[in-house]
Amino acid sequence: MRRHNVPTADYQVFRDLAPAREYLCGPAHYPLVLKADGLAAGKGVTVCPDREAALAALAECMQEERFGEAGRTVVVEEYLRGEEASVHAITDGETLFLLPTAQDHKAAFDGDTGPNTGGMGAYSPAPVVEGALLDRVVKDVLVQTLHGLRLEGVEFRGVLYAGLMLTKGGPRVLEFNVRFGDPEAEVILPRLGSDLFEVLYTAAGGRLSALPPPVVDERPCVGVVMASGGYPGSYQAGKPIEGLEAAAAVPGVSVFHAGTRRRDHELVTAGGRVLCVSALGHDFAEAAGRAYAGVEAIRFDQAHFRRDIGHRVLGAAR
Numbered sequence: 001m002r003r004h005n006v007p008t009a010d011y012q013v014f015r016d017l018a019p020a021r022e023y024l025c026g027p028a029h030y031p032l033v034l035k036a037d038g039l040a041a042g043k044g045v046t047v048c049p050d051r052e053a054a055l056a057a058l059a060e061c062m063q064e065e066r067f068g069e070a071g072r073t074v075v076v077e078e079y080l081r082g083e084e085a086s087v088h089a090i091t092d093g094e095t096l097f098l099l100p101t102a103q104d105h106k107a108a109f110d111g112d113t114g115p116n117t118g119g120m121g122a123y124s125p126a127p128v129v130e131g132a133l134l135d136r137v138v139k140d141v142l143v144q145t146l147h148g149l150r151l152e153g154v155e156f157r158g159v160l161y162a163g164l165m166l167t168k169g170g171p172r173v174l175e176f177n178v179r180f181g182d183p184e185a186e187v188i189l190p191r192l193g194s195d196l197f198e199v200l201y202t203a204a205g206g207r208l209s210a211l212p213p214p215v216v217d218e219r220p221c222v223g224v225v226m227a228s229g230g231y232p233g234s235y236q237a238g239k240p241i242e243g244l245e246a247a248a249a250v251p252g253v254s255v256f257h258a259g260t261r262r263r264d265h266e267l268v269t270a271g272g273r274v275l276c277v278s279a280l281g282h283d284f285a286e287a288a289g290r291a292y293a294g295v296e297a298i299r300f301d302q303a304h305f306r307r308d309i310g311h312r313v314l315g316a317a318r
């Protein structure tokens, strides 16, 4: 990102303990974020409010070797303040097919509290990243990234998903994924009027410029994840699921399966995040009402879901 001017958090990379300590005790601004550079099962990122916390996190990586090889290199990043949003596009490497924006809710409990999860619900669009700001994201993040990839000889075809922090200074990339977000996909795809297969197939063939622009349903979509009790910690699987037909009969509702499986003639839970109940509505309030009507129709032992999905847009609408 730095090589190609894609806006992201300012950062320093350290491969040795002494210069890292020197930086944390000297010019560093707090709070900051300290990251093990490699894969660390989602545990390698520490938000450090002060120097003491940063030195402890550094010691974990470089002295105690808590993350093994993944912690040999440490990245110290600027702490970004703002709201997060997800912008997805499908690309053939030249042309971008922009999908509706979305925002997910990563915390396990209401009020954005509790441990981080893969996502407990989402809504689309994310009004916080519409209009001129979205144009800026397309130009400064997505187009700039494709351009950088091409310059580096990478031909990329597929989903480009930018996880953004919308700071006062403008959008900053937190992460890229080359897949759909989950549960973002469950609120983006119900709004997509274009034929998804055709878009993907055309992108794979490098002919996206031949397609008309995306057809998007103007109605918002809200998706509520139903998880196994205990998720994202340990949970029990194998709980029978009832009420799926009643949920799907609620107007505008689609039920997406994630952690489910068939056991003989019944459907049982088989994962942390079990289902996502998504609903389109004429406004966010109707979409959320329908999604929760779907959720209320579904039963399995120890089901857990947040009751405030969409609170930011619902609050703004009131």
Ligand code: GLY
Binding pocket: 104, 118, 119, 177, 180, 181, 182, 183, 184
């Ligand atoms: N919802 C976040 C992700 O899919 O990575």
